[in-house]
Amino acid sequence: MASDTTITAGALAASEKPGEGVWGFSRAQIIALGALVVFLAVAPFVLYPVFLMKLLCFALFACAFNLLIGYVGLLSFGHAAYFGMGGYLAGHAAKVWGLTPELSIIVGGATAAALGAVAGWIAIRRQGIYFAMITLALAQMVYFFCVQAPFTGGEDGIQAIPRGNLLGVLPLDRDMNMYWVVVAVFLGGFLLIHRIIHSPYGQVLKSIRENEPRATSLGYRTDDYKLMAFILSATLAGVAGATKSLVFGIATLTDVHWAMSGEVVLMTLVGGLGTVFGPLVGAAVIVTMQNYLAEMGAWVTVIQGVIFVACVIAFRRGIVGEIARLLKVKL
Amino acid sequence: MDDIFGIPAPLLFGQLLLGLINGAFYAMLSLGLAVIFGLLNIVNMAHGAQFMMGAFAAWMLLAWFGIGYWWALLLAPIIIAITGIILERLLISRLYKLDHLYGLLLTFGLALIIEGVFRNEFGSSGLPYRIPDALSGAWDLGFMFMPVYRGWVVIAALVLCLATWLIIEKTRLGAYLRAATENAALVQAFGVNVPRMVTLTYGFGVALAAVGGVLAAPIYSVNPQMGSNLIIVVFATVVIGGMGSILGAILTGFTLGVVEGLTKVFWPEASATVIFVIMAIVLLARPAGLFGRA
Numbered sequence: 001m002a003s004d005t006t007i008t009a010g011a012l013a014a015s016e017k018p019g020e021g022v023w024g025f026s027r028a029q030i031i032a033l034g035a036l037v038v039f040l041a042v043a044p045f046v047l048y049p050v051f052l053m054k055l056l057c058f059a060l061f062a063c064a065f066n067l068l069i070g071y072v073g074l075l076s077f078g079h080a081a082y083f084g085m086g087g088y089l090a091g092h093a094a095k096v097w098g099l100t101p102e103l104s105i106i107v108g109g110a111t112a113a114a115l116g117a118v119a120g121w122i123a124i125r126r127q128g129i130y131f132a133m134i135t136l137a138l139a140q141m142v143y144f145f146c147v148q149a150p151f152t153g154g155e156d157g158i159q160a161i162p163r164g165n166l167l168g169v170l171p172l173d174r175d176m177n178m179y180w181v182v183v184a185v186f187l188g189g190f191l192l193i194h195r196i197i198h199s200p201y202g203q204v205l206k207s208i209r210e211n212e213p214r215a216t217s218l219g220y221r222t223d224d225y226k227l228m229a230f231i232l233s234a235t236l237a238g239v240a241g242a243t244k245s246l247v248f249g250i251a252t253l254t255d256v257h258w259a260m261s262g263e264v265v266l267m268t269l270v271g272g273l274g275t276v277f278g279p280l281v282g283a284a285v286i287v288t289m290q291n292y293l294a295e296m297g298a299w300v301t302v303i304q305g306v307i308f309v310a311c312v313i314a315f316r317r318g319i320v321g322e323i324a325r326l327l328k329v330k331l
Numbered sequence: 332m333d334d335i336f337g338i339p340a341p342l343l344f345g346q347l348l349l350g351l352i353n354g355a356f357y358a359m360l361s362l363g364l365a366v367i368f369g370l371l372n373i374v375n376m377a378h379g380a381q382f383m384m385g386a387f388a389a390w391m392l393l394a395w396f397g398i399g400y401w402w403a404l405l406l407a408p409i410i411i412a413i414t415g416i417i418l419e420r421l422l423i424s425r426l427y428k429l430d431h432l433y434g435l436l437l438t439f440g441l442a443l444i445i446e447g448v449f450r451n452e453f454g455s456s457g458l459p460y461r462i463p464d465a466l467s468g469a470w471d472l473g474f475m476f477m478p479v480y481r482g483w484v485v486i487a488a489l490v491l492c493l494a495t496w497l498i499i500e501k502t503r504l505g506a507y508l509r510a511a512t513e514n515a516a517l518v519q520a521f522g523v524n525v526p527r528m529v530t531l532t533y534g535f536g537v538a539l540a541a542v543g544g545v546l547a548a549p550i551y552s553v554n555p556q557m558g559s560n561l562i563i564v565v566f567a568t569v570v571i572g573g574m575g576s577i578l579g580a581i582l583t584g585f586t587l588g589v590v591e592g593l594t595k596v597f598w599p600e601a602s603a604t605v606i607f608v609i610m611a612i613v614l615l616a617r618p619a620g621l622f623g624r625a
Contacts, residue, residue, distance in 0.1 A: 122611050122614050122615065125614050126570070126618060128432065132435055133374065133569065133570055134610070134614065136566060137564075137567040137570065137607050138611070140607060144603040144604050145604065258559075258563065262439060265439075269436065297451070299447065299451060301443050302447035302448055304447075305443030305444030306444060308436060308439060309444070312426070312436050312440065313426075316433070
């Protein structure tokens with residue numbers, strides 16, 4: 001088992017006991033998942049649905065990012081590229097091509113997958129900090145592309161994206177209808193990631209995280225596994241971005257900027273790297289914070305920086321990682 | 332005026348010069364990053380913010396204390412290096428035993444804090460910094476007019492880079508540094524105070540970024556974002572060059588600046604992305620970088 005010094009210390013709070021729980025979920029995770037489902041069912045009647053949808057989109061984005069950092073040990077500093085491009089293409093598909101929302105989201109996810117395949121193919125040639133720098137540089141390239149490409153609308157972005165009718169039937173202009181679609185997308189992505197992690201493929205990913213040379217010597221083509229994980233992560237980030245652009249009816253440069261890549265790192269770090277529920281909790285914390293501090297302008301950046309520093313210095317397990325450690329369970 | 336490849340010569344040479352100047356900043360910043368990474372094993376994401384702080388320090392010295400360019404060139408790097416040393420002692424030094432990625436995350440957080448504070452204090456529109464009298468005007472080179480200040484930046488950056496190379500490769504101090512990069516524990520066993528050397532190395536790398544900032548102040552407007560846009564290109568430069576070689580970092584920096592300048596002439600739309608494309612090609616052909624050790 002890796003020591004506390006590795007980046008995924010939060011994931012190692014309790015050892016895994018196979019055979020316990022259902023579908024790879026531990027008992028604690030089943031309880032947490034039940035609580036989550038109840039929360040999602042009750043929340044829109046208490047809280048503002050648009051706020052919840054924003055939260056869920058970012059939560060899925062953070063879960064996708066966590067798949068790479070938490071289970072393969074790869075820190076991508078350019079995930080905004082997939083999130084933002086997914087949003088742009090979904091917006092374009094819905095507005096210009098007139099596709100239904102579910103097809104638009106698929107278009108967004110497919111775009112991110114293609115982009116992730118190319119970027120991942122280049123980036124997995126290096127590890128550690130180089131991987132982070134390469135993904136950051138490639139994402140900056142995508143950003144400049146979006147600034148110049150005609151279909152993105154430059155500084156204005158794509159505006160007035162119609163939410164359309166789900167499957168051509170259910171009008172999503174009503175926030176409550178849209179909310180249930182977003183919940184379905186989020187839970188679908190969340191469970192898919194869980195399934196991936198607990199599949200034999202996911203076990204190989206974890207072995208690569210713990211000791212790549214040993215995985216190679218056992219005969220695994222680690223590069224193929226890493227590339228596949230990168231594409232899966234990029235795809236889900238694209239789906240999250242696509243859903244977000246439909247919810248808000250707008251896709252802008254903010255979503256492809258490096259600051260967004262930093263934000264998703266922060267969400268996952270706050271919640272707990274390598275924990276199943278950490279990205280969700282982290283996204284909730286950061287999105288709520290941004291909502292309350294919106295008028296404070298540049299101070300939000302400063303506060304985010306302070307949280308970064310505080311987490312790295314004193315709180316590396318994150319919120320969920322700490323809870324899991326205190327309760328001696330796996331979350 | 333004559334045309335070269337169908338491009339008016341003044342335009343071509345003008346962009347070449349701009350490319351050289353950008354290259355000078357790429358070289359200085361990637362050099363600082365490489366020196367810090369070599370000993371600390373940390374990618375200093377705050378490097379761009381510290382470059383920006385250098386420019387602001389020069390501006391503040393002039394606007395608040397009436398201290399001119401030449402003193403600023405000396406004082407600003409010292410001030411910024413001291414802030415860097417404080418950060419290293421207080422925060423960064425706690426991470427040496429952890430995964431390198433934590434250092435990256437910490438310095439990224441520091442960069443956000445620094446940029447945010449400056450943006451609150453000075454807005455994002457940018458402040459002017461006048462070119463010092465001794466360096467104003469332009470030389471007539473026959474084929475183009477060369478603003479004296481721009482020539483000075485290129486020469487100053489070259490001298491600084493080469494001086495750094497000489498210190499690291501040819502002096503006793505540099506030998507300690509290289510030895511500690513290879514095996515810090517062994518060097519410490521010989522009685523060298525490695526933690527102090529690490530702190531001073533970080534200060535030195537930060538000072539290099541700050542000098543870059545002071546040099547950049549009269550060319551670009553002094554604004555809080557000036558570093559963050561630059562630093563991502565510098566990361567690409569570092570990936571292309573590989574962090575193993577000092578001369579390699581210098582050469583890569585200047586070359587990429589020139590390539591970017593030429594792209595601006597022949598294919599302006601691609602000039603923002605050309606360095607990233609080169610990075611991708613280099614990674615496919617030589618993953619360790621042009622001068623890197625695998």
